[in-house]
Amino acid sequence: MMDMSFFAPRYMDIGAGAASRIAVMLGKLGLSRPLIVTDPMMVKLGLIARVTEPLDRAGMVYTVFSETVPEPVDRVIEAGVRLAADLDIDCIVAFGGGSPIDTAKAINILLAAPEGTRMRAFKVPVVADAAALPLIAVPTTAGTGSEATRFTVITDTETDEKMLIGGLGALPLAAIVDFELSMSVPARTTADTGIDAFTHALEAFVSRRANPVSDSYARAALGLIGANLRAVYHEPDNRAAREAMMLGATLAGLAFSNASVALVHGMSRPIGAHFHVPHGLSNAMLLPVVTRYSLHAALPRYAEAARIAGFAQPDDADQLAGAKLVDELDTINFDLGVPTPEAFGIGRDDWYGRRAVMADQALASGSPANNPAVPDAAAIIGLYEAIY
Structure with a gap:
């Protein structure tokens, strides 16, 4: 029990x-x-x-x-x-x-x-x-x-x-x-909040604090958001897609409220505080790189998430499904116009100059400790460099 x-x-x-x-x-x-x-x-x-x-x-x-x-x-x-x-x-x-x-x-x-x-x-x-x-x-x-x-x-x-x-x-x-x-929300906000919701579902599902009840909400959210994220961006008047995304976001909220978020959110908050990047957008910048970093530590979970979201085939082996998940997250960022920090307008010296303090703040939030692969400050600094 x-x-x-x-x-x-x-x-x-x-x-x-x-x-x-x-x-x-x-x-x-x-x-x-x-x-x-x-x-x-x-x-x-x-x-x-x-x-x-x-x-x-x-x-x-x-x-x-x-x-x-x-x-x-x-x-x-x-x-x-x-x-x-x-x-x-x-x-x-x-x-x-x-x-x-x-x-x-x-x-x-x-x-x-x-x-x-x-x-x-x-x-x-x-x-x-x-x-x-x-x-x-x-x-x-x-x-x-x-x-x-x-x-x-x-x-x-x-x-x-x-x-x-x-x-x-x-x-x-x-x-x-x-x-x-949500029907009149601008495309940029639709994209950023949609990826934010997917991040909630995925991080809740792979969190070290996940439980059977949070898993049930996370699975439902992954399926709804994975199938409709592009549709709400490219077809803003698509009522069925909007309804599915709204329900998916709420279910993802129930999931992470009880399983906690992990490394993406831990690293995202300092980006928002220091550079005023909207929360969902900073999550989107981080999600592919952090998922690639974490994949080995919870491969069966990430693979299952990929299958549920429709990013991998039901009979794909875990290694293949995990790789497809990361590839699809990169593709979604491209399709939805997610910029890098550099493309967002953040100067290299400013970004690199704040890496260490952002890493410390990320760790202090406690969220990275929920990640399948728990990083130290040096690893977080390296991930900040990787997304720039």
Whole structure:
């Protein structure tokens, strides 16, 4: 018998038009006065109306906080806490991509802490199990899976460190997963978030902390994302592909929330903090090289993932299936226009000058220890050089 714990939102409404049912969900949970955390683009484009109009019709009173930034930072969290502390609210609704959801989680954790506490007080290995209010997450991208996880990632603006923060305080009480919200997402965001979701599924599947329940979610996610990642990029109006990707991203979130991510994410966070590369894009830059590095340490797992994702034939031997996986990850990056750090515009001296500190920060996050092949700092530095 295996001892394990599994964490997931209490209530999930999944399907086309689910966002229109937000007032119904809040009512079932006994809530009616949300703080809506979103980003400026959701407000500018009017997409925020997908949740505010149902709340208006239900006569619910809400406040919108839209000062979030693409890669969440502690100063924005603190501004959100100051606003929330002065409001008569009974819940937080996070609406947007991973950044608004991660921001809402962090606001909720910090809101429950003594006044004056800084976000850095909660970075791993601290366990952030306390939150002030029920959190309802409404993702608009098929990527981070944050609506289903007990993690958030926040940058410390004083140290340029992307801090991993985890615990029950970061787990939404409920999630609304409506693929129609992702239909108008730009191609670049579709690509980056889609590869991010595939990375979540793959890393959860090969993680040293994987368990039978997380495996079941990871397998389902690998199949959905592997079959539809290119379609949502090349055919943005393909509703079936969008629906499959949205479900796949949520399932991948459930998988990695309970099995943890590994080396790709450990190395990705410092790239985002130092060079402001979007999270999904930095994962995409790393995924083929890190997978090639790790392949020997969990070949049967990687081979199975390749078969499930449709990258290898069911009867391919493990060695062949593993090789096909890495080749396909390279091809996906080419097809979806993923740049190298150099092509992204990062100078060689700047990149090489920060390799050591990025390696230290990657190791400090704990994620590399979950990798099938556990690296030391020198190995991580070599991988940073390899992707440049």
